[in-house]
Structures are given as structure tokens and as C-alpha cells.
Amino acid sequence: MLLFAPFIVCVFALVLDNLIGEPRRLHPVVGFGRLVTALEKKLNSSPGTPLRAVSAGVLAVFLATVPMLLLAVWVSVRLEGLILLLVQTVALWLAISLRGLAEHGLAVATPLHQGNLETAREQVSRIVSRKACELDGHGVAAAATESVLENGADAVFASLFWFLIAGIPGVVMHRMVNTLDAMWGYRNPRFLYFGRAAARLDDLMGWVPARLTALTYTLLGDRKLAWRCWRKQAPQWDSPNAGPVMAAGAGALNVRLGGPSPYPSGVKQRPTLGGTQDASSTSIEAAVKLVRHGVWLWLAVVWAVTTLGFVVVHL
Template identity: 70%
Template sequence: MLLLAPFIVCTLAVLLDRLLGEPSRLHPVVGFGRLVSALEKKCNTSPARPQRGVLAGLAALLLITLPILAVTLWLSSVLDGLWLIVAQAATAWLAMSLRGLAEHGQAVAEPLHNGDLVSAQEQVSRIVSRQASALDEQGVAAAATESMLENGADAVFATLFWLLVAGMPGVVLHRMVNTLDAMWGYRNPQFLYFGRAAARLDDILGWLPARLTALTYALLGNTKLAVECWRNQAPQWDSPNAGPVMAAGAGALNVRLGGPSPYPSGIKQRPLLGGTDKANAASIEAAIRLVRHGVVLWLAVIFVLSVLAAIIGV
């Protein structure tokens, strides 16, 4: 039973996400985000000074993460057996967003299917930072497809990875740092230095999960094209983790992603990713299926490894 605990915990987390989705009230990640915003206002007082900005960002990161991490470590040490399994599964459920990811993606795909570009633009503006009103149908579909692939790594597979590697503390640390990067990791005058520590730590914690996600996408789609895109296109992307994930995912789906995109600050020229098919509503849904099938694959692999460990007595 205990040797199957990793499989049981991961399966319970996925089932809780499937059945309950994200809590509509008192979501810990939302509460954490509010604390992050308040702390940034207090600490980010010298955004134009490189050394002071970096040190302030590092201090803020440690100040907000270490107490929460300490409590999580303590809980992991005092809980055991069934209570530990339940606590780990609940923590992973709160950090995971497989159902939410699919719902956000489907909310964009449905109006695109119906030819309602305005509604699709409104929905995609909730999940990407691009200037949605300037996107055409293909641009909306590409933005949503990219979001499904990238957030599949950050909000789904990275959670499962850190749950297996480091239990509750690993899940909590990754979710906190990933949230900090999402809020502070902008390359603009306000966060260029202050958010650097959070961005670098997020790159480190996400490095291996991102590549396992890219491998998952490649195995479940057009493997040859996915590997080629991963090898040739990912190094051109400015993010060391998003590049492999989106390049492999775009190749697996044979869909064209990347390219110039409108932001409030202007047009950002991004490398092209993937194959030749234009993004559309179907590519969003295909990306959702790719993430879902990837979770099934991960659970199957975890089960097999758990059984093998039980057989050989590890």
C-alpha cells in the first residue's frame, strides 16, 4: 500500500481537480498573490538601481516563501500514513489546474467555432497578456493554444513532478515561486531587477519538469516533428523552459505558433514554432487533449514504477 502511495496521491489529486476544479472562494494561491502584491509595494522602492533592486527582490522572495515552506515541512514531518496521503493530494489539487486550463481554453474555442471573434478575444484576454483586441481569429487561436501548452507544464506536470520528488514542500515551493515569477518576472522598469531572483529560481525549478513535459508532448503527438522543433526552434525562444515546451507541443500538433504578437507596449517579434497548419479552434482543443492524455501517461508510468518498486522491494 505504502509503495503505491505516489500513484495513489497523484491519482487523488487529479480526481479532486476533475471533480471540484479550482475553489471559487479562499483559494490559497489567490491569497498568496495578494500578499505578494502588498509586499512588492513595500519592498520595490528602488526599481532603477540594479544592485538594490535585485537584493530587495531576493529579500522579498525569502520573506514570503520561507515561513510558508517551514510550515509545510513541519506538516510533512508530523503527518503519516493516510493523513499524509490526504494532505499531499489536497495540496497538489490546490496547486494544479488541469480542469481550469481546459475550461479557459474551451471558453476561447467555442466562440471561435461560432464565428464570434469579439467574445473569443475577450476570453483569451483572461489567459494571456497580449493585446487581445488586435488579434485576428488565427492570432486568438494561437495565443490560446500556446497558453494551453505552456500552462500544461507550469500548472499540471510541474505539480506532479514536485509532488513525486519532494512531496508537499516541493509542490508548495514551486507554486509560490511560479506565482512570484508570474507577478514579478516582467522585463520592464518596475520589475527588471526586483523580479530577477524569482525569475531565475523559477527557471531552475521548472527546468526538468519542462523537458519532461516536452517529451510527453512529443510521445503523444507527431513525434518526429516535435523532436525536430524542440531541437531547432526551442533555443531561439527567450525562455529556457517555455521554448522546449511550446516548440515540442507545436510540433506534436503540427500547428504554427509564435511569430509577431501585439502587446500594449507594441509588436513583439517572436520566433516561429511548430509545423505548417494554421492555429484555429481545433488546435486549442487538440492542445487540451494533449495535456489530458499526458496526465494519463504520467499516471500509468507512475503506477508501473510503483509496482516494480514493490516487486523488487525498493
């Protein structure tokens, strides 16, 4: 039974996510976000040298993550049996967002398919930082498709990976670091140096899950194109983890992503990823399906590895 516990936790956490989704109130990530916002205002309030800003950022990451990490370790050590199983299930459920990812993606795909560009723009503005009012239909679809593929790595597969590797401490630490990067990892005057520690730590924790996600997309889509895009296009992307994920995902779907995109600061020239087909409502739906099928593949692998371990132990 102990050998199958991680598989059971993953299944039940995904069931909870499918039935309930993200909690509308009192979500721990929201509370954590408020806490670190106050922390950042305290430690990053006055201009200083780059070294001072980096040091303040390191201290902020330490203060934001270590207390919760120690609590997660204490819970994992002190609890046992069914209680531990239940706590692990809730922790993983709160970290993953497969249903939310699908809902946000389809909220763009549906009006786009119906020809309602304004509603599609409004919906995509909720999940990307692009200047949605300047996007045409293909641009809206590309932005939503990219968001689904990238968040599949951050909000689904990375959480599963870190739970399987390190239990509650692993999944809690990853979710905290990923949140810090989302809030502080900007390359602007305020966060260029202060947010560097959070960004680098997020890159480190996301390195393996991102490549496993890229491999998952490759296996479940157009394998040859996905592998070629991953190998040739990913190194051109400015993010070491988003590059492989989006390049492999775009290739797997044979859809063209990347390219010039309007942001509030101006048009950002980005490398082109993927195949030759323009993004559309269909590509958004296909990206959602790709992530869902990837979850089934991961569960199958975890089941197979667990079963093999069970057989070896009882020989």
C-alpha cells in the first residue's frame, strides 16, 4: 500500500481539481501573494546598488519560503497513514490547476470560434501580459495556445514532478518559488536585480519538469516536428525552460507560435516556434487536450513504475 501512495495521491488530487477546481476563497497562493507583496515593499522600498538589491532579493526569498518549507517538512515527518495521505492530496490539489488551465484556454477559444474577437481579446488579456487590443484573431489564438502550453509545465507537470520527488515539501517549495518568479521576475528597474534570486531559483526548480513536459508533448503529438523544433528553436528563446516547452508543444501541434507581439512597453521581437499552421481556436483546444493527455501519460508511467517496484519488493 505504501508503494502505491504517491499514485493514489496524484489521482485523488486530480479528481478534486476536476470536480472543484481552484478554491474561490482563501486560496493559500493568494494569501502567500499578499504576504510577499508586503515583504517586497519593505525590502525593496529604496533605490540602491545592484549588489544591495540582489542581496535584498535573496533575503526576501529566504524569508518568504523557509518558514513554510519547514512547516511542510514537519507535517511530512509527524503525520502518517491516512491523515498524511489526505494532507498530501489537499496540498497537491491546491498546487495543480489543470481545470483552471482548460477553463482559461476555452474561454478564449469559444468566442474566437464564434467570431467574437472583442470577447476573445478580453479573455486572453486575463492570462497573458500582451496588449490584447492590438491582437488579431491569430494573435489572440497564439497567445492563448502559448499560455496553455507553458502553464501546463508550471501549473500541472512541475507540481506532479515535485510531489513525486519530494512530497509535500517539494510541491510547496515549487509553488512558492514559481509564485515569487511570477511576481518579482520582471526585467524592469524595480525588479531587475531584486527579483533575480527568485527568477534563478525558479529556473533551477523548473529545469527538469520543463524538459519532461517537452518530452511529453513530443510523444503525444507530431513527434518528428516536435523534436526538430525543440532541438533547433528552443535555444533561441530567452527563457531556458519556456523555450523547450513551447517549441516542443508548437511542433507537436504543428502550429506557428512566437514571432512579434505587442506589449505595453512596445512590440517584442520573439523567435518563431513550431510549424506552418496559423494559430486558431482549434489550436487552443488542441493544446488543452495535449496537456490533459499528458497527465494521463504521467499517471500511466507512475502506475507502471510503482507496480514494477511492488513486484520487485515481493519477489
